Amino acid sequence: MSMVRDRAPTRITAAATATFAVVGLGLIAALLLGAWPLIGEPRPLANLLGGLWDPLRGAYGLAPFFVGTVVVTATAMALTLPFSLAVAVVLSRPLPDGVRLGATRVLTVLTAVPSVIFGWWGLLAVVPWVRARFGGAGFSLLAAGLVLAIMVTPTLSLLFYQALRSVPRAFRDGSAALGATPDQTLVRMELPCALPLLIQAVLIAVARAVGETMAVQMVIGGQTVLPTGLTSPGATLTTQILTDMSIFPPGTRGHAVLDVMALVLMVGMYLLVRLAERWVAMP
Amino acid sequence: MVLHLVALVLTGVAAALFALIIVSLVRQGLPSLTWRFLVGSPNERAGDNGIAPELMNTAFLIGVTWLVTAPLGLLVAIFLREYGFRRRSAVVRPLNHLRATLLSAPTVVVALVVYRVAVGWWHWPVSLATGCLTLAVINWPFMVTVAEQALASVPQSYREASLGLGATRFATAVRVVIPAALSPLIEGWGLAVARLAGESAALVITAGVNVSRHFSLWGPGETLAVHIWYIRTEGVSVNRDAEAAATGVILLLLIAAVVWSSARVARMLSGGEPR
């Protein structure tokens, strides 16, 4: 009897899930379809991994964008790590409940601050600072890394905080009762205990940094040649997709290259998800 | 104590930096925040801009997307969490990988695909409708994740009690599990609104960077976030810094209000204990 009554709602939830799967897989299929003309060509890798991006002459080397994405993400992570960890450590110490609750709520609101706001700040303060300090135009990989670092700090702090909070109170008491100073408890017990979750947090932040488009696009300069240093302008995979969308209509060879970039990003995200899963359960 | 002191100092620096960003946004934007600004239309040449259409477009895009994806996300989550079926892991695991991958997919990638399908194949214009479709695809995995985590927070014993009384799985989900999961659901739904309000890259491609004179589903629909980007990077208005900042203040207020109030409601529902 109960099985019969349950059949209709079961079908609805199953249908919704099937649609979800179709949309998700369809997304990837559409990218594959779009990228196919390029992947199907002879020696696709040699073409796509080249350092020269000159669509008018048929040169579609993506190396400048790979380098841009990697350098900007690495810069941002290196800059944000100490700060995010510090915020998480401070929040996970004994604090009055009101302070902790207020602080986590402010952090939650900050994680939702739109990227254009950080981009606006980047144009206002970061780009001029880089220009004054290092010369050049100011629009640079460094500026993008700085803006991105600020942007992911609330998210990473919250994730780090949750990781540290997963260490049971009993462990901290046990460590303190053995004569450990707070510093010793942090370094020798809490950080090792929380390590899988900390690593997972970093992977989530990396995914967010790699995927960020707007804030980076506003300050990176949009240069499509291989960057020569941190302070030279550049472009990332996402910013290049955004800027070239309006230039190459679907069906052109240039658009197929954008699909390749998108596909690379999706594969990268999938690998990050699997990697995070290896460390602990998924986000 | 050395490390803890360092942590305290770094936290102070980070807090000061964020305070600086917000304060400079407000200081730059406040002079332009007039009633005319809120109810007027953008007019680049005259230097007398307003953001009424952008407010309207933002509300419309968020509203429609939210109304579509909240129930859809819940349905998928119920299927993934509440139904036990044979070869469960063979179904749930790949779906979870798909969900997590889509969740972290750059929004500009989603926009690229929706553009090809909706604009390229179906011949939709760059418009509010296309923007809605894009946001829905972006937001669905997020809604599934929110709902899944909310359902996961409900103790298994609640389900067993209900199933033990002869309720069906769906009835258990609707009458027992979802009410018990309401607090994290509402908090997550609030965050979804904030995420949608802040989306810009995908909408530049699919909804456009200008506004139509008359509100229309098939006309271009620039949102607040896109407006900030547009006037700050491509705009020609003399007053563009201040206008971008003023729009930013409005956008931030909107987001803070939604996130803050949904967190409050969630806390009230969870009986007030700090989470």
Next chain:
Amino acid sequence: MGLDIHVNKLSVWYRGHQALRQVSLDVNAGEVLALIGPSGCGKSTFLRALNRLLDEDLGARRTGQVMMEGVDVLAPEHDITALRRRVGMVFQTPNPFPFSIFDNVAYGLRLQGTNDAAALRRTVEESLRQAALWDEVRGKLRRPALALSGGQQQRLCIARALAVGPEVLLMDEPTASLDPLSTARIEELIGNLRGRYTIVLVTHNLRQAARVSDRTAFFAHGSLVEIGPTRQIFTVPQDPRTEEYLTGRMES
């Protein structure tokens, strides 16, 4: 061996609520003192004051003195780390860290800067022997501590506390979460440690108090009601409240 402890007018407040009222008592070197009393009577709070674990609680405030060798260890200037090395603690629920068995026992030593592998191995083995766990874990020291049974985990926690060479052992209901067989082994262990360490044992199990302790203190509503030789407390209690509790007439 062990250490005399003189507690003088110890009071503790948790967020305005007084958990301990003017408790004064002496613990003699090498004895096992059992603390009994109904839930919430302050006996665990008393224990956590002795090694200043209370200091980790933001809402706790205290007055009074705890003298060890003529020094008030509650004084703010007293080195809290040194105190906790002298006063080890075993908790209600076994709380081994999610490391290997070896790393758990070596944890306290490494905190003090001991990194010499031979010295570490020696102390770890000695501590595990003292905690009557050595025979069960020899050759498996690299296994995760969480793979041990509950009773083994608790003995591991005792070994971990012993490894730093304390003079006092505080035990907060160490058998509360264990089965009868594991409980018996811990009680036997306490018997073996008697004389070498001063042991303060909080327990809900009156028979346990009767079996393992030399003296017993009865707490009620944050006050010390009565303290005396265990045999006397259990047979001819001086205070009517103690008798009510022991005969089960007091709410516990």
